[in-house]
Amino acid sequence: MPANPQLQLIDYKGKNIDLAAMSQGKPILVYFWGTWCPICSITSPAINELSNENNYPVVSIAIKSGADQELHDYLNDHGYSFTTVNDQHGEIFADWQGQVTPSYIILKDNKMTQGLTGIQPLWSLKLRLWLSSTF
Template sequence: MTTDIESKKEKPNKTPKQKALSIIKTVLLYGLVFMVIYTAINWWRQPVTPANPQLQLTDYQGQTVDLAALSQDKPTLVYFWGTWCPVCRVTSPTINTLAAENNYPIVTIAIKSGSDQELDSYLNEHNYNFTTINDQEGLIFDDWQGQVTPSYVILKDGEMTQGLTGIQPKWSLKLRLWLSSVF
């Protein structure tokens, strides 16, 4: 006859090293699952090149912007955003910094962000100096089948090489632009 104490199998205590390895494995597994899900959602939500994309646009100040010509020498980042978008308030300063570095052409498209005067006021208030197209009705964004803001498109030779959404750190955007220039 066995007692309750004897019937319970005692598990050996894990050493601190085994506990640490277990925690690291768990974090890596959850990180991998997160990255797979994030990548799938990003791929699903990314803008799509229209059949006949309008690449000659006019910025809110009346200047012609030719995305095909800009993307001939270097990849061009097209950033879809809105003055009303809370996430864009986080990403737009990064885009402004990237544009100021002048390593790659940056063109932004402000979606449903008011009149040209309202957009100008917003850009001045936030000290944004990037080239901006005012997509007052959201037609350009709709043409690219945009689903969320912020969204990004990288063009090379007038063709979309990458599309992405959400918060993107500066290093990620620079890496993607560089990769588009190499491949």
């Protein structure tokens, strides 16, 4: 994780997201993906399920996925309800030194505990979040 990544974000609906505050005492998952990414179409249902379970906060960053309305329509069409920041120009992804999608960052107490890429099954994400909360 870069020394000073953006931790104060605004989701595509205009809600403030404070990753630093959200990660205090409990791990959160930050999911970098794109509507155009074929692998993300495989991984996003697991992210949605994880988010709906409400055990760990999930914030997704949609990279270069169009205007807010286009992103809203995509999320709605796929039944995704996870919190989503629209990174229209890829600036947040670049700030976090992202290289590939999908990418996953687990934050706890404002520090990255794990960074992952590629296909990650739901059980793997749950285990990694649990380990981050325990150790």
